Amino acid sequence: MIFYFSGTGNTRWAAEQIAAATGEELINIAANLQSNNEFHLKDDERIGFCFPIHGWRPPFIVREFVKQLHIKNADGHFCFGFATCGDDVGLTFDYLKEDLESAGLHLNSAFSIIMPESYIFPIIDSIDKPEVAEKKKKNGKKALETILPDIINRKSGIRKVNESHWPRLNSKVIGSFFLKKWVSDKPFHVDPKLCIRCGVCAMVCPVKNIKGGSGLSPEWLHNGLCTTCFSCYHHCPKHAIEFGNRTKGKRQYFFKQTNSSKKQN
Template sequence: MVFYFSCTGNTRWAAKRIKYFTGDNIVDIAAECKKHGGSDKIHEYTLDSDEPIGFLFPIHGWRPPLMVREFISKLRITNAQGRYCYIICTAGDTVGEAVDIFQKDLAAIGLKADSAISLIMPESYIGLPFMNLDNESSEIHKKMQAHRILTQFIDSILDKQRGIFNITKGRWPRINSRLLGHAFVNWIIGDSKFRVDPDRCIHCGKCAKVCPT
């Protein structure tokens, strides 16, 4: 069973690739939270025979997304003991200690990831002055690399290989995840400053349709 959270489509792409090759069920975390009126409800699932457990999410402020962490705290999986478990996180560049933070969240509900990778995908967050979108050449390169790395990791999922931790932490993982991540959670992540430029918006509705929150 694959639990995934996607904002702009990068992580959803990875989840669907995994489903295509493994046949595992995929669960959209945002959709589940909306269906049950938020993330406070206990989320219960039962695994098929020998089914692995996967968690896929983008990086928000060098941490797992808040909605994902809240969902995990209320997650209950029948027959999860001893199952192969893995993490895939997507990011525009580095992920810091996001996987370490998520491992602690998993430990709180009796799970532990056996393997984890990060996929560097086209940049989709420009919330601060030094953050910019990729040019077309960079986007193509990142997509090709992500496709290659994910394809290799899917083989590892099928073989249930443990001990694979191919994560792009960056130069200052602790500072980014703990210090800057704290600032992101408290003062940056949220929708209070969301605005639409009326001179550029064409009212297609795409942003509202794909937004997980």
């Protein structure tokens, strides 16, 4: 049983590879936020949590989902965490371990891979150029291939993660500021002169926070679930969506299947 959250597709791709290799069921966290979060394990089933790094932490909706999770007969089942990141993980897996323990689960192993950056930072253009993004995807696939045997064989005590030079500073100080000041849908807006009312933004929003569709201009619902994953911004075919002034003139990225990221057989 693999729970995953993904904004621009990096983590979804990786979770699909893990599910294909292990035969485990994929469960979309965003699609189950309103459920009772009670799940029943099959014999010898793995438990996995896959997500992108947000502010050197798990996305806040992932943390809330885990804290409210109820899994029957979890004792003895291999439990792992897996993250996609633009650079490093900080204290991400410390937070995950703490949240899992509150739900009666134990984190056996932790893994991460570097994938193309999708978060829009102020001032700088943090989105990778296409050639850099393709190289990261290729290297990410190779890194995942080294991780899969550990997950398949349920190896405990494994920590294959991209370590941080300043984990406490990144996760506790910058991460706290990120969560309080930057995680909001309020700055999102659309340029009516560029918007073609295609409905793509509403379709790709993982938390269904955008009201829209074919022929409709998008409206952010302020439902409290926006993680600022920027999926709406990155998928807009006309670059009509902006996040305050931060995204003006910046590049876009979302995961596309290429020869370097084909699903494994």
